[in-house]
Amino acid sequence: QHPNAVGIHWLRISFSKKHLADLAQWLTNIWGDFQQDGFGLWSYDSRLSWSSGVSLNYDQDEERSQRVHVGKMTLDCPGGALDETTAPDLQLLLEYCLAIGGSCSRVDAFFDDYSRRVYPKQLDEIIERNDFSGLRHAQPRHKWDRGKMIREEVAFGERGSRGNGKYLRFYNKELESNGEQRCNRWEVEFTGDKANQVFQRLSGTAGNLDAFASLIASLVAGSITFVRRTGDKNISRLELYDWWEDIRKMLGGCVTIRTSRKKDSLTGKMTWLERNVSPTLACLRKVFCSDRV
Numbered sequence: 001q002h003p004n005a006v007g008i009h010w011l012r013i014s015f016s017k018k019h020l021a022d023l024a025q026w027l028t029n030i031w032g033d034f035q036q037d038g039f040g041l042w043s044y045d046s047r048l049s050w051s052s053g054v055s056l057n058y059d060q061d062e063e064r065s066q067r068v069h070v071g072k073m074t075l076d077c078p079g080g081a082l083d084e085t086t087a088p089d090l091q092l093l094l095e096y097c098l099a100i101g102g103s104c105s106r107v108d109a110f111f112d113d114y115s116r117r118v119y120p121k122q123l124d125e126i127i128e129r130n131d132f133s134g135l136r137h138a139q140p141r142h143k144w145d146r147g148k149m150i151r152e153e154v155a156f157g158e159r160g161s162r163g164n165g166k167y168l169r170f171y172n173k174e175l176e177s178n179g180e181q182r183c184n185r186w187e188v189e190f191t192g193d194k195a196n197q198v199f200q201r202l203s204g205t206a207g208n209l210d211a212f213a214s215l216i217a218s219l220v221a222g223s224i225t226f227v228r229r230t231g232d233k234n235i236s237r238l239e240l241y242d243w244w245e246d247i248r249k250m251l252g253g254c255v256t257i258r259t260s261r262k263k264d265s266l267t268g269k270m271t272w273l274e275r276n277v278s279p280t281l282a283c284l285r286k287v288f289c290s291d292r293v
Contacts, residue, residue: 004115004250006216008090009079009187010108013199017058017065017073019100024048024056026096030089031081042074052081079108087209094203104199109219110187111251112173118243119184120152120170126226126241127154133235134224135168151175156224165194168223186247188223217251 015023028034031050040047044057045064058073059065065072075097082090097104120142127138135157143151153171157163166188173185190198198219205211227238240248 004183005112006213006220006251007087007110007112008082008107008202008216009110010106010189011077011082011094011104011199012074012106012195013097013102013104014072014074015097015100015102017071020056020058020073023073023075023097023100026093027054027056027075030085030093041076043068044074050081052084053078054081074105075102087212088207091202091205091207091209091212094199095206098200098203102199104196106189106191107195107198107202108187108189109198109216110185111217111220112181112183112185113247113250114183115250116184117246120154120172121149123154123170129229131229131241132156132224132226134222135166149175159189159191163191165192166190166223186220186223188220190219221248221251 024034027048027050031052031054034048034050034056036046036048038046040057040059041055042057044059046058046060048056048058055076056073057076059069085093120140123138124140126132127140132138137156137158139155141151141153141155142149151171152175153169156168156170157166159167168186168188170184170186173181173183176185202212202215205215225235226241226244227235228241229238232238
């Protein structure tokens with residue numbers, strides 16, 4: 001049986017343009033050679049792009065860089081690229097990005113539930129009863145083709161300016177991946193200030209994979225809760241749905257970092273020094289299950 005797993009599925013981080021050459025070298029160590037073109041995202045006039053989908057967007061002209069982007073460049077790492085990255089490489093990249101003053105505007109954390117304790121379609125009635133808390137809005141997004149379900153998904157929260165920096169998707173990954181991954185995925189997208197808080201804390205795991213996994217699991221577990229409402233406004237006094245209680249227990253320590261598709265690249269070239277993780281895992285869980293993120 002495939003183990004339940006957690007991981008990071010998107011990163012968007014901005015830096016001072018002065019770090020362009022050094023950051024490009026780090027990215028090359030992980031994803032190989034890049035191409036340079038004049039099709040930058042977010043109105044940048046240039047970018048370095050990797051075949052994995054990673055891009056480093058910047059302005060070549062210094063005057064334009066200061067005027068349009070305040071001297072900043074932006075790194076964008078989509079899910080497919082991070083799926084190919086080992087956890088140690090990702091940890092080291094996050095640590096480096098923080099060290100050079102990076103500011104994160106988006107980070108996605110996911111939990112792949114191969115035990116499939118509940119399916120997205122089963123949440124329809126729960127949503128109608130408003131038996132959830134942590135995010136205000138919910139929208140089922142199922143899709144059928146000639147009587148066959150081809151998409152099974154529920155979205156919680158809002159993106160963009162209408163949201164609060166937290167957006168959750170729960171979907172049938174088997175349908176989304178054409179049968180390649182037989183699991184249901186919980187994926188929470190953090191943006192704005194919340195994304196930067198998450199980025200800073202993930203960057204502080206100092207090479208400890210257990211702490212890294214615990215943090216990610218706690219991000220998912222703390223993003224929403226499912227309770228049987230009775231009229232009591234105190235959510236902590238309400239009864240959890242059995243399946244959600246089971247999932248929270250799994251996220252408390254029964255998950256592993258997602259297995260990557262290739263061997264370590266960047267970390268394979270370095271000798272890891274022993275480092276202590278200042279907060280304990282219990283403290284990390286307490287922090288990430290709070291309402292502060």
